[in-house]
Amino acid sequence: MNFALFKEIAYSKMLTFLVLYLVVIVYETLLADVFSLGPARLDLGLLLLIYVTLNQGTKAGIIFGFGLGLLLDLMTPLWLGLDSLIKSTLSYLVGFFKESLFVESIFSKLLLVFLAVLINDFLRFCFTQGFDFGKIGTILWPTTLLSAVYTSGVAGLVMFLTKTSKPKLQTT
Amino acid sequence: MLRVLGPLSRSKSNCYLLVSWALAVAILALPRPPKSSAANFAWQILYAPFYQAGEKIRGLYGVQRENQELRKELTALAVENNILEEERLENQRLRQLLEFKNILDFEVIPAEVIARDPNFRVTSALISAGTRLGVQRDLPVIDVHGLVGKVTEAFPDYSSVQMLFDPGFKVSGLVQRSRVAGIVAWKGGQLLELEYIPSAADVQVGDDIVTSGLSRIYPTGLKIGRVTRVSRDPQSLFKRVEISPFADLYKVEELFVIKTYTQ
Numbered sequence: 001m002n003f004a005l006f007k008e009i010a011y012s013k014m015l016t017f018l019v020l021y022l023v024v025i026v027y028e029t030l031l032a033d034v035f036s037l038g039p040a041r042l043d044l045g046l047l048l049l050i051y052v053t054l055n056q057g058t059k060a061g062i063i064f065g066f067g068l069g070l071l072l073d074l075m076t077p078l079w080l081g082l083d084s085l086i087k088s089t090l091s092y093l094v095g096f097f098k099e100s101l102f103v104e105s106i107f108s109k110l111l112l113v114f115l116a117v118l119i120n121d122f123l124r125f126c127f128t129q130g131f132d133f134g135k136i137g138t139i140l141w142p143t144t145l146l147s148a149v150y151t152s153g154v155a156g157l158v159m160f161l162t163k164t165s166k167p168k169l170q171t172t
Numbered sequence: 173m174l175r176v177l178g179p180l181s182r183s184k185s186n187c188y189l190l191v192s193w194a195l196a197v198a199i200l201a202l203p204r205p206p207k208s209s210a211a212n213f214a215w216q217i218l219y220a221p222f223y224q225a226g227e228k229i230r231g232l233y234g235v236q237r238e239n240q241e242l243r244k245e246l247t248a249l250a251v252e253n254n255i256l257e258e259e260r261l262e263n264q265r266l267r268q269l270l271e272f273k274n275i276l277d278f279e280v281i282p283a284e285v286i287a288r289d290p291n292f293r294v295t296s297a298l299i300s301a302g303t304r305l306g307v308q309r310d311l312p313v314i315d316v317h318g319l320v321g322k323v324t325e326a327f328p329d330y331s332s333v334q335m336l337f338d339p340g341f342k343v344s345g346l347v348q349r350s351r352v353a354g355i356v357a358w359k360g361g362q363l364l365e366l367e368y369i370p371s372a373a374d375v376q377v378g379d380d381i382v383t384s385g386l387s388r389i390y391p392t393g394l395k396i397g398r399v400t401r402v403s404r405d406p407q408s409l410f411k412r413v414e415i416s417p418f419a420d421l422y423k424v425e426e427l428f429v430i431k432t433y434t435q
Contacts, residue, residue: 025218080200084195
């Protein structure tokens with residue numbers, strides 16, 4: 001086995017994760033309010049989680065999700081570990097979704113982001129509110145639906161921009 | 173079916189998930205005090221610097237916004253202050269005029285300058301009193317300092333005044349101290365001249381010139397100006413006497429038209 005190559009890949013992934021964590025910290029502390037549209041909140045952490053899972057695989061996504069969840073849980077120490085649980089599960093589901101349903105088109109990726117935001121908020125709500133489903137209609141859905149639409153909209157915009165900015169291969 | 177179950181059967185991903193769940197549940201299950209203090213410690217290291225920076229940025233933004241608000245307020249206050257200052261000065265002038273009016277022996281009509289000759293040299297002005305108030309042609313016009321001119325045309329609500337600096341304006345003047353008489357006319361610039369003063373006449377710099385009363389328009393004793401220069405031309409029989417008018421024709425705002433007077 002080539003351990004040097006393995007180490008290099010591991011370090012580069014770790015570095016990528018650290019940079020992304022830093023981005024999330026900066027976003028959560030400085031920019032989250034700026035990018036909020038009324039009750040709709042842009043879930044940048046989740047977007048990065050999906051990006052990592054789709055591009056680097058389920059295992060990397062689970063590790064990244066666990067770390068990301070722990071990082072986000074620092075803001076609500078009472079539930080430390082809960083977001084790690086949710087985010088790693090979401091990474092697994094995204095990986096499963098990708099591998100079994102072949103997520104290639106922009107639309108399916110947007111659907112993935114939309115569902116991920118809904119599931120993330122739903123699971124968090126269930127745990128923190130003691131599975132009181134009576135409150136879901138009044139508390140969770142109005143904001144979560146808007147956030148899901150907003151986050152998937154931003155994801156779509158980013159995907160569109162990156163797709164149009166990529167140089168096209170010339171075919172003869 | 174196999175394709176759907178395929179990823180689930182991949183043991184590595186499942187292992188990762190199970191391990192992460194186990195770790196997460198273990199962290200969740202930790203007792204509150206150590207969990208909170210550890211989270212707080214990590215928060216201080218990871219988030220606090222950014223929060224502090226954010227607070228500073230927000231503070232600066234707040235200061236900037238406050239600064240803008242204060243500037244707006246300052247501008248409004250400056251405008252208000254200007255208005256108040258104008259009103260104070262107007263009040264001061266009106267008080268002065270009232271006192272002046274009370275000491276006059278004439279019946280006067282107060283008026284305000286509503287338009288002025290836009291040229292460099294003020295030769296005429298429109299005032300806010302007309303025939304409705306009793307203003308007529310050829311009535312003398314004064315301000316608190318002295319003679320300003322005379323009415324050349326009177327309309328129902330306003331009148332036109334010929335000022336001292338009009339080349340056609342002439343008035344019989346008198347050196348108040350020595351009673352030497354002459355004709356006051358515009359000399360050029362912002363100066364008047366007392367013409368036809370014999371070379372031997374007693375006129376000195378600083379003498380006040382008043383109206384002589386040798387006229388059917390102006391009463392005796394209206395102040396015109398002060399002698400600023402006296403010179404003698406050897407070729408001429410007369411002295412050259414320069415006068416600076418008392419009334420500031422460039423700034424005059426409130427005037428009186430002398431309606432009736434007794435000589």
